[in-house]
Amino acid sequence: MPNHIARASLFAPIARGRKVVHFRTLLASRCDAVMTYSGEQFNEQQADVWMQLIFESRNIELGKPTTMKRAKFLKDIGRSTSGRDYRWLKETMVAFTAATLVIEVFSPDGRQKYSVGQHKAFHMMSSFDYDPITDTYTFIIDPQWQLIFGIREYSLIDWNKRMRIRKGQDLAKAIQRIICASSNREQKFELQDLKYTLQYGSPMNKFRRSLREAIAELTRVGIIENATFKCLKSGEEGLVIWRC
Template identity: 40%
Template sequence: MSHQSNSIRHDFSQTLDSVRQWSQEAKENIEKKAAVETRELFLPGFEIGVFPNHLNRSSLFAPIARGHRKFHRKTIMVTRRDCILEYTGEQMDEADADLMMALIFFAQPFPFGSNVPLNRARLLRKIERNTGKGDYEWLHRRMKAMTEATFFLEATKPDGTTRYTIGKTKTLRIIAEFDFDGGKYSYKLDPRWVTMFGNKEYSLTNWEKRMWIKRGHEMAKTMERLVATSNETVQRFALEWLKRKMEYTSPMRKFRNALDVACEELARVEIITTHKIEISTKGNPQLTIWKSLSG
């Protein structure tokens, strides 16, 4: 009887292992297929400045100081609790965020995964840059860096279970391909970008106001993207979390001062009406902002 019970348990264990292996292989095949099949991105009222909320709330794009661009290697980036983001590549800054939003905008008429012709001068003008030699060189460097950068994203449900994963079984690059031949440029965006826009999990920045933000106010641009992820008029953010999200390494005192300046710039361009740094009900310092109704 004991031998029979052990045999049954052994057979059950083998069956369970087979089911798990089949399930894993099925998931891998689904992602591999999703990475190569072109997909349309349909967003009602689509304008330039649209970006997935999970990325806007993460440290993937941050207001880093000039000359302090570090390299991440399988780094778990700062996100909210409903997302895990692992990244390998150069730290991206707010200029990169502008560039990426413009690339998504210009790619929208084409199925994601297909070639998108790139008019470099038009793109540079769209992100309020000049069209001199240095600007073209900057664009080439950043496109190359984004093509080399990879990330893995897992979105979770409120109960902690997985909603979807991207980049686990097949590498996801910020820009899938970047080609330049004889003065003609083109790029591809991975079809899996469409998944990150699903269930209306994206925000639309006020591009005109974003472009009004003065040069050197990169923290204001980061806050602008973060504020755009919610329709709430009053928004609160823990200072410790903001500091880590923005890759800010100086003392908290300096961070608070820089955050004040950033919020004043957001008020100037009417993205927010006012802000306050205060103590939360849990006794921790937090930033409270009042979003402009036209922001």
């Protein structure tokens, strides 16, 4: 997953229920990136789908068709092959096709490093199709992703460990995604900023409690060694995480 996508609020461990639909919404992201988005808010389960789609396309030029078996795809992301999961996968594929992004990334000196989506619509996926005879999806990743992956600023997610994270611990998955966007073993986050990036709507005391549960889960599966809450140099309450 590209680092700027991994750190942004495009995907978030949102609660089940009716989703927010964005229209030219400025996403939470690092200060060196400006990202606007139109489409439904994606959750962390849909982040699994997106990463698996990229994996399925790893040996194919982006913008070219990729074919996948639905049942195997669902199993590879830890889902069942029930009718409900098939419908959920189809709805996610439709949402990826409809989603549009504008991304601008800047160098430390303020110069624009790259921009996509300003002059030509930039989607998660260009299209997808289903063949009921072979039970396969054929999909096309928007070829403009080549620019983002081409500068080699992307994260490699430990998939085996991610699949070991217990159901209901989407916050732990989201934190894994964020911390993998940096090679630093020690990482610091202001709680208020982290809460906003994760689109966590409940009060701060509930957020701290959820973070403690996520930290325990990430420690259990071997993604982090330790984490602690402390006052940062900025004077704000923060979370310090040490990666394995």
